[in-house]
Amino acid sequence: MNKHPLVAVSLGIALLPAFACADPAPVTAMTPDIVEKYDAVLPDADYVRRDVMVPMRDGTKLYTVIVMKKGVAKAPILLWRSPYDAHGDVARGRSLRLVDLVPAVDAPFVEDGYIRVYQDIRGIHRSEGQFVMNRPLAGPLNPTGIDESTDAYDTIDWLVKNVPESNGNVGILGSSYLGFTTLMAEINPHPALKAAVAESPMVDGWMGDDWFHNGAFRVSGLDYALEMSTGKADAGAVMPHGNGDDYANYLAAGSAGAYARKYGVDQVPFVRKLIENPAYSEFWSGQAVDKLMAARKLTVPTMLELGEWDQEDNYGAPAVYAALKDQPGRAQLTLVIGPWRHSGANHYGYDLGALTFAGDTAAQWRRDWMKPFFDHYLKGAPDPHAPAAITYASGIDRWEQSPRWPMGSATPLYLGPDQSAGFAAPAKSGAVSWTSDPANPVPFVPRPVHLGDRAQWTTWLVHDQRFVTGRPDVVTFSGKPLDRPLHLMGAPMVDMYMATTGTDADVVVKLIDVHPDDAPEDGPGARGPMAGYELPIGIEIFRGRYLKSFAHPEPLKPGMFNRFRFALPSIDHVVLPGHHIAVQVQSSLFPLYDRNPQSFVPNIFLAKPGDYHAATMRIGYGGATPSAVILPVAP
Known part of the structure; x- marks a missing residue:
């Protein structure tokens, strides 16, 4: 009797050679040279593979790949649900060894007897149904009753009933879009879901993930x-x-x-x-996963991971952590911040752009925390006692464990006269001005810009900011060299007073660790590539029309100072003695973000050429306009 009635293609232990048949017909010169299939899972393979179509409650079937080492029994299941082709997730090489075929993050799991499951979410690649981007939770935005939460529930239910090698415990993980589907699985979760790791999750596409940042x-x-x-x-x-x-x-x-x-x-x-x-309407707020999760008790032990220099989704994980950290009686919750790009935790973590770290930091966290976390909840292994926060202190290259997040206390770094920055409030007030011209926006990386270039895209957040030095539309406030380390643990906050001659404006703020000019490499006195390097430790933008309301934009009043308050990304970074902190301010970051016309229009997507105008910007300091960046300074 077939124990897997829904198996579409059985690629388990092959009983016959790849092309075997009972009585092969003689071949001639005109025998057709196309075969129906080739089964790469030969008898000598060390693994079992099953490609199945798993039914959902509405009858839609989702393409799912199940792999495990031969001989596995009473094993936990590790699931991810992806829009990026589940079939390709187990096709990374030509080998009879499973460890060679799965992503690097999965190798330790399959070698340790885990059952690994990859699934195409509905409507994409080999799954049935209709694809909806970041499908909203069933409710006001989604009257179908079907969402990523119900699909995860139905998938887990089928797996624990139809994979006989399973011990009945399921974990879920994934990064980016898969981080979104991981979190959605924790809303009304299946009882068999025992642990989750959401990496760089898409949480709120308007506030700070993927589509918009602060508008x-x-x-x-x-x-x-x-x-x-x-x-x-x-x-x-x-x-x-x-x-x-x-x-x-x-x-x-x-x-x-x-x-x-x-x-x-x-x-x-x-x-x-x-x-x-274009504004933060119910379309966006109703999909915000942090809000959805905050409305329910967290019952699944969860790790939330992101890269300090995540160029795509640096908002989501800290937002979910903040929404849940004080929830009474919740399950275990840990925030992880590593020195990585987007999804860097699943790849090699030796370096990022010009930065190098103390070994493979990504492998370290997977080995020391992620796998023990899953082992404990899925296999009954000892509890690793994960703290509230596990973060990598860039600048001094070490992992740190913290009982809460943020760890730093709010300490203003004031902007002052002569484009200075310091911890004492300026004795006098004034302003610094520049002209922002939409016809000549500030590039976010040196030109030429190639948004499809992975090397350029994945490292732009650590790029040396000296490439904009000398532009008249970039203002830099510089502090004095430090005489002792400055440890930042949390999300720096922008608190800036700016005026414009226009009726709309963007504010871009960069917090920069400026290395000394005599930064050594390969011995005393050598001037290496980090000499004078201007390392961004936080870059963010805010669109002025949303100062009073994210949902209902309004024009700015020309000439009037407006207070811009918004967060930079969460960091654990040590600014070393001899370094100094700089704050760069500008009004465009192009073409990463669309240009602000600087004159108010109802919808910037529909702005006409005549709507774009140059404007004079002013940043106030001291007195009634005490512009600052609030640093999370740790003891």
Whole structure:
């Protein structure tokens, strides 16, 4: 009797050679040379693979790959639910060894007898149904009753009933979009779900993940929307915008909406959702996962992980942690911050751009914390007693454990006269001004810009900021060299007073660790590549029209100082003696974010060329306009 009635393709222990049949017909010169399939799981393979279609409560079947080492019994299941092709997740090489085929993050698990499960979420790649980007939880935005929470529940229910090698315990993990599906599985979770690790999760696409940051739109979201929207028919289509400088491409197109029209993606459903929802309406707030989780008691032990220099989703994990950390009676909750890019925890963690660390930091956290966490909850291994926060102190290269997060106390770093920065409030007041021209926006990396270049994209948050030195539209406030270490543990807060001659404005703030010019390498006195390096330890943007209300934008009053208050990314960083802190302020970060016309229009996606105007910006300091960056200084 077949114990797996829903198995679409059985790739378990092969009983016959790959092309075996009872009586092979003689071949001739005209025998067709196409075979129906080739089963790569040969009898000598050390693993079992099953490709199955798992039914959901509405009858939709989701493509799922189950792999495990041969001989596994009473084993835990580790699941991830992905929009990025489950079939490809177990096709990373040509080998008869499972450890060679799975992602690096999975190798220790499959070698230790875990059952690894990869699934295409509904409507994409080999799964049935309709794909909806970040499908909202069933409720006001989703009347179907079907969401990523119910699909996770139904998948887990099927797995524990139909995988005989299982011990009935399931863990879930994943990064980015998979971090989103991990968190959604914890809303109304299946009883068999015992532990979760959400890495760089997409949590709130308007506040600070993927699509917008504090109202400013990330234009590369158009490319991603097209790619995801063609996950079946056209297998990840791309816009034909050429291989030239993306700075020039986006500038020539005009607004983000004009760019979408130029390349024919303005009618892609999710692109329309972006264009039609530029403010923080119920469309966005109703999908915010931190809000959804805060409304329910956390019952699944959870680790929330992100990279200190996560260039895509640095908002989500700290937001969920903040929403849940004080919840009475909740399950274990740990925040992890490593010295990584987006999803860097699952890859090699020796370096990032020009930075090098003390060994493979990603492998260290997976070995010392993530796997023991799953082993404890899924296999009954000793409790690793994970603290509230596990963070890597960049600057001194060591892992730290903390009983709470943030650990730092709010300490203002004031902006002052002569573009100074210091811990004492300025004795006099004044302002620094510059002209921001949308026709010549500040690039976020040195030109030429190639948003599709992985090396450029994954390292932009650690790029030496000296490339904008000398631009008249970038203002730098510099502190004095430190005489002792300054340890920052938390999210620095911008508290800045700015005025504009326009009726809208963006504020971009960069917190920078400036290395001394005599930074040594390979011996005393050597001037290495880090000499004078201006290392960003936090970059963020805020769109002025949302100062009073994220949901209801208003024009700014020309000439009047407005108080901008917003958070920079969460960090654990030590600024060493001899280094100094700098704060850079500008009004564009292009083409990472769309240009602000600097004159108020109802919808910036639809701004016309005549709406874009140069404006004079002023930052106040001292007196009634005590601009500062509030640093989380740890003891």
